[in-house]
Amino acid sequence: MKKLGVAVIGTGFWGRNHARVFKELEETELLAVCDINAERAKAVAKQFGVKPYTNVGRMLKRKDIEAVSVCTWSTSLAKEALKALKAEKHVLVEKPMAANTKQAEKLIETAEKQGLHITVGFLMRFIPGVQHIKTAVKKRTIGDIVCATAKRVSQWPERIGDVGVVKDLAIHDIDIMRHLFNEDPIAVYAKTGRMLHRKYEDYAHIMLTFKGGKNAFIESNWLTPYKTRILTVTGSRAIMKLDYITQRLTVEDSKETKQPRIPWKEPLK
Structure with a gap:
């Protein structure tokens, strides 16, 4: 089987994870890493036995x-x-993908024009638990969907320096809601603010309304x-609850509470 030759741009906390997974996957061959920090690029390259670069173009x-x-700072x-x-490479870009919709649309247009994949x-x-919930929603095994609720909270992450909590955390759950319901919301209400941090919002409360009253x-x-x-x-016949950290899924109906045995899986793979 021919392996896909891959490289990682940005070797910080998350870029290292991408490099590690590409090294472990049978379908990919990690060939290079790039970072503007030469020492960090060399360290990660040495760890995975590949060539380091500080110049992306090269x-x-x-x-x-x-x-x-692409695992750089969010703003880049x-x-x-x-x-x-533009160099005719397929791209996996970390969220939030771009600083604004104009940049995001430019990436999509370029990929389509070049006949490339971007995700x-x-x-x-x-x-796996999300995939189980997605199937249950699609097949209506938990009845009509009443609502979905996501809680993603923690202390200030020191690695964050160029975005607020919406683009760091809430963005995951916005995507999941669209993914589960397979549609875009028709209305959005959001309240964000700063309690401890001066530059970016550190809390967000968001309500998305979908067709059919969901x-x-x-x-x-x-x-x-x-x-x-x-x-x-929450469905009309059952409630499904997933702990993302443990990947434990609980299904509750009027008669019993069940915990399906779902093997833990690294989502990057």
Whole structure:
């Protein structure tokens, strides 16, 4: 089987994870990593036995690199992803993909024009429990959907420096709600604010309204003293609750509470 030659742009906390997974997957061959921090690029390259770069353009000239992951600061994701697309590479770009819709649309247009694939790193979709809930919603095994609620809270992450809590945390749950209901909301209400941090919002309360009266509620913050990642979907016949951290899924109806045995799976894979 021919492996897909890949490279990673950005070798910070999350870029290292991308590099590790590409190294472990049977379908991919990690060939290079790139970072403006030369020492960090060298360290990650040495860890995985690949070539380090500090210049993206030079790395993208390699013909054996067919796809790249872009894991830079959020504000530079679109710029680096566009470079890769123009170099005729398929792109996996970390969320939030771009700083605004104009940048995002430019990436999509470029990928389509070049005949390339571009996808955003919304990893929560690939957690087995989410896939079980998605199937239940589609088949209506839990009845008519009343609402979905997501709670994604924790302390301030030191690695964050260029976005607020909406683009860091809430964005995952906005994507999941659209994914579960397979449609865009028809109305959005949101309240964000700053309690401890001066530059960016550190809490967000969001309500999404979908066709047919379905609602989704999202709570995100960087203020809570412990980390919680919970998704609850309420149907007319049953309620499904997923703990993203443990990947434990609970299904409750009028007669019993069940916990399906679902193997834990790394969403990056």
